[in-house]
Amino acid sequence: MSGRIEPTVDLVLAREHGLTDQEYAQIGAILGRTPTFPELGIFSVMWSEHCSYKSSKKYLKRLPTEAPHVLQGPGENAGVVAIGDGLAVVFKIESHNHPSFIEPRQGAATGVGGILRDVFTMGARPIASLDALRFGPLEDPLHRYLLRGVVEGIGGYGNPVGVATVGGETGFHECYRGNILVNAFNLGVVEAERVFLAKASGVGNPVIYVGSKTGRDGIHGASLLASAEFDEESEAKRPTVQVGDPFTEKCLIEACLELMRTDAIVGIQDMGAAGLTCSSFEMASNAGTGIELDLDRVPQRERGMTPYELLLSESQERMLLVARSGREDEVRRIFERWDLDAVVVGRVTDDGRMRIRWHGEQVVDIPVAPVAHQSPELDRPVREPADHLERQKLDPASVAPEADLPGALRALLDTPGLGSKQWIYRQYDQLVQGNTVIGPGGDAALVRVKREDGTATELAVAMSVDCNPRWCWLDPYVGTVAAVAEAVRNVACTGARPLALTNCLNFGNPERPEIMWEFAEATRGLGDAARALGTPVVSGNVSLYNETSGRAIFPTPAIAAVGVLEHWTRHAVSHFAREGQAIVLLGENREELGGCEWLARRRGLERGAPPQVDLEHERRLVALLVEGVAAGVIASAHDVSEGGLAVTLAECCFTGPRRVGACVELADRLRPDALLFGESTGRVIAATDDAERLLALARERGVPAARVGETGGERLRVGAPGRHPWLDEPIDELQAIWRDAIPRRLQEG
């Protein structure tokens, strides 16, 4: 072993690499010998929770993943769904939680960079990003710093790379004080016939490394950072956070898309978690081939890097591709044009082995299949938390009625979770590529679709990401069903037809049976809801170990739904657009206070059963929205979610380009606080010029609907018929409270 000092590989070292004794024994059995140091590194990342999904696999297999419009389900870099006109969308959401907590700016930035690569790796031009973020309370200076840093990171990467950030969601809760969540979603557009896969096929074909040079950054990001919980020493893990370079990524996008217009390549994969190791193993495994790599040819940023470091580096903005033999110069020319490295580092072989040489010496010789696809699958113990049913107990009679309904509305609008996110979104380029029909702040974002040649189509894609973590904590099954229903409903509120889902499942330590139970229940809910709504799960990501010193986050399955609108000009908005329109409530008000924001803010209670979800009703409601918007009957539609009817109505009044008041009468015989602030699911506030037609259409579709008021004036008035109104508030005042909810806590007006 000339020129490097390597530790002796034994069980102790394997444990330090996060491998179990059993896994280490299995490695010995696969190789028939003790692994070399680089080989141990490879196994440790490939079999880490982050890369192998060993705890979650069992449950993910049960999710519905197929439909006629699904061109590619889970297993590739991202899911692919046909949207018509010969086009498809490629999308996925992924977590970058731990890096963002340790170093918010770079952690969030590289999260955006990573998800972009997942999308353009498949031949798609990334057109829109969403971010689902969760922080601790903003009263904590650490979380003000984290919010600022994460937003700067997302903008600092997304803006220069030229992809619009068009929405997402941001929540705040005590449970994220020790572990924030940064989930980045991206969607791209590709010709359905031109999807590229991560396959190293064609024996003798060259394996080409493109993009940034390899450095020592991010080594063991996947295994040691993402696959373990936090403790007091996590700060010391800062060097495992990678540093992003959006400029290189932008050039890489353009060069890759240019290359993909030729037929010079057969497969391509980004180097994300576990870098060169993961990408080469996945490509060989997907094609049933082997790969021979020569590490001396890998472009290097630093001198003296060892094979172990080269294989495990998570330096950003790098891709591995397999070209057709003889087309190497064509690849090189395109990358040179963009001033990027493109170097042949190996060849595809037919023996199913990964053989890696360094300084003329063979440092790795492993069969591909066992590493990539025979990774351990665990059946971790599952136990319902002892207090789970206790959490759901809530006697409404014991909850003191709200004495100040207008005050409660104002208090809710002032919470950072419900207040305006304009402070965040203003820092993102929402418009680049010129397709943003509805940007941040709508129920779903709506983005017009252009072809790669720059011509516009009539199509638009709608997308929304949602989760109510409190509900998921109270009941992970119902909470996840509700998250799916909400994401799908939000997409339909624009008029788009929901097509498919992606998800980022954020949970605590899977080694604790109670966490595994939450995970099992949540995925059961995800599967049931996805099946009922006809929206299969085409991609996703699992993030476990989201806890610090034994305290886990609330289960937070962030669900993103994607839909298509045939004519982008024919869409609904979420705010009231005009005076004199009829307001129609679709769905039914029920007396459900469990898990609602009002109960938490005004009574300090986070308990009760979350509102029930009727998936058959949700399906009908979605069909009605799609049909109603297409027919021009629904002018605006806004989903009723956190804060209930009162907050939803207030948002309808002031989130448009100009304020439009409303006068609403509710005949339901419910306690007023539950009626105004309860969060029963399956409801939408619609505005229309033709209430009769909308009500008739709702009847036909089997959706309960009632005309509840009219738009107009400068106040929001809500009450029971013939009674003094419960709420009679000037809209400008409500808007000011809502607008300042975050800035005032950051001391930025």
Next chain:
Amino acid sequence: MFSVIQLPGSNDDRDLQFALKSVLGADARLAWHKDPALPAETRAVLVPGGFSYGDYLRCGAMARFSPIMADVRRFAEAGGPVLGICNGFQILCEAGLLPGALVRNHHLHFVCDFVHVRVEHARPPFTSRAAVGDRLRLPIKHGEGAYHAPPEQLARLEERGQVLLRYVDAEGRTTAEANPNGSLANIAGVTNERGNVLGLMPHPEHAVEGGLGGEDGRVILGSLLDAVSGARR
């Protein structure tokens, strides 16, 4: 023909081409930054927004050394119309084709929003489709958009009518609240002395379609189209 310069890190190049070609029906092509010269048929040059070379140094500081920039300078000096938008504005300032400089927004954040700008002079080649005092609603998206120049230079710019666009509120007043980035004198766009080179921070190319940011951007791009229709280099 419009030549849209494509630099590494340009983001709005294709959007600008789309606005000119697909919306306004003009002939617009991308011109690669490493090319030694503009295409011979070039009648106007557009330097698009983005983050040329990542803007890791000063914004626009690297891009001015791109090979094609020498010909852009020749083109401008010969009186050809050159429009720089956002990063393009920064590049033209760095290249010395426009006076002044753009520095970090006074609030230190990147800002993406719609703003109103007032047309201060209505004349070819950039504002002939407007009347003096017209308000345009255009988007901005930048972190370094605060226009600065020394007091004497600023006075000269005003005197010579080089301030073409100014940030105003919905009523057309140049208030501090209407100034999104701390630009001196609410300046959103300036020309060179001759008036054939304009730099502006707002993005006319992202306001050319109703339902997608409005159509006020057509005033500027359309004026340029009018100016070059039939014109010769």
